[in-house]
Amino acid sequence: MTQDRPDTLANAPLGRESAYPEHYNPALLYPIARAANRAPLGIEEGALPFVGEDEWHAFEMSWLNARGKPLVAVARFRLPADSPNLIESKSWKLYLNSFNQTCFESQNAVIKMLEQDLGVAARAPVKVELVDVDDETLTPRKLPGECLDELDIAVSDYTPSAEHLQVGDAIVEETLYSHLLKSNCPVTGQPDWGSVLIRYRGPKLDREGLLRYLIGYRQHQDFHEHCVEHIFCDLMARATPERLLVMARYVRRGGLDISPWRGTPGERPPEPLRLARQ
Structure with a gap:
């Protein structure tokens, strides 16, 4: 069984050459405390300003049945946003691959x-x-709502800046999205491509400013989950909406995709929903 590890990636398998396991091994999972990345956003454990989940899909899920015959499936995981730990993605992949040559009596046992x-x-x-x-x-x-990506804007800032988020006097209820989300892995620097959906009721967001803000994550290094929480907190602070949902659908890497969402109480994302890029 896995144990909590320090708030560090120093010993994580991410960015290292790893041997793929042949037999079931839960010790491969590498949990990372969420608290360290939440602290700069003013988020305290036990007093989260949102509800939400991290939805994962694994496309390399296989095991052996009781007679040694391989079986395959797509695994869907939902990790609650109030869990103390997230799980580092490469360790998750290695763990799932440890099922490949392991026999199970039934799918329910898996x-x-x-x-x-x-x-x-x-x-x-x-x-x-x-x-x-x-x-x-x-x-x-397709994502529901209106796409921001055709806005003809000039961009020169590729780091997140909440100063771009401006609102008007009108109170609206709308759903907006963009496919221009990109952030980078905090360990390897590899690009993480995604789409982001924002559904809210509150003062009307300036769309050009919102798109500049989202593009600002282009050189930002952080985990998918924390990028979504960063966006949520900035929108709550700058726009003070009555209701808000922020959902990202990241492109799969290594047979895994991650789609975190965070919302005010009562919000839920549209389901089921997968994009062509995923």
Whole structure:
């Protein structure tokens, strides 16, 4: 069983050459405390300003049945935003690959093992589904709302700046999105591409300023989950909406994609929803 580790990536497998396991090994999971990245945003554990989840899809999920025959599925995981830990993505990938040559009596046994191990690492219950590779919920769809990407703007700032977020007097309820989200891995510097959806009720956001703000993450180094929390906190502070949902759908890397969402109480993302780039 995995144990809590320090708030550091010094010993994480990310950015290192790793041997892929052949047999089940839950010790491969590398949890990282969320608190260190939340502190600069003024977020205190136990007093989160949002609800939410980190939704993961794993496209390299396989195991052996009791007779040694390989089975495959797409795994969907939902990790609660109030879990003390997130789980480093490469360690998650290595852990999932440790199922490849391991026999299980049933699919339910696989789900039970995944929920147990991931729950220990996250220190919170993790919901697990195994869906058929042809499942309709994996069919690509479009984001709802209005796309900002055709706005003809000049951009010179590629670091997040809440100063770009401006609002008017009118109170509106709208859904906006952009496919221009890009951030970088805090360890390897590799680009993380994604789309972001913002649904809110409150003072009308200036769309050009909002797009400049989102593009500002282009050279920012942070985990997907923390980027979404950063966006949520900046919008709450600058626009003071009555309701807010921020959801990112990141492009998969290494057989995994991560789609975090954060919202005010009562908000939920549109489901099921996967994009063509994912």
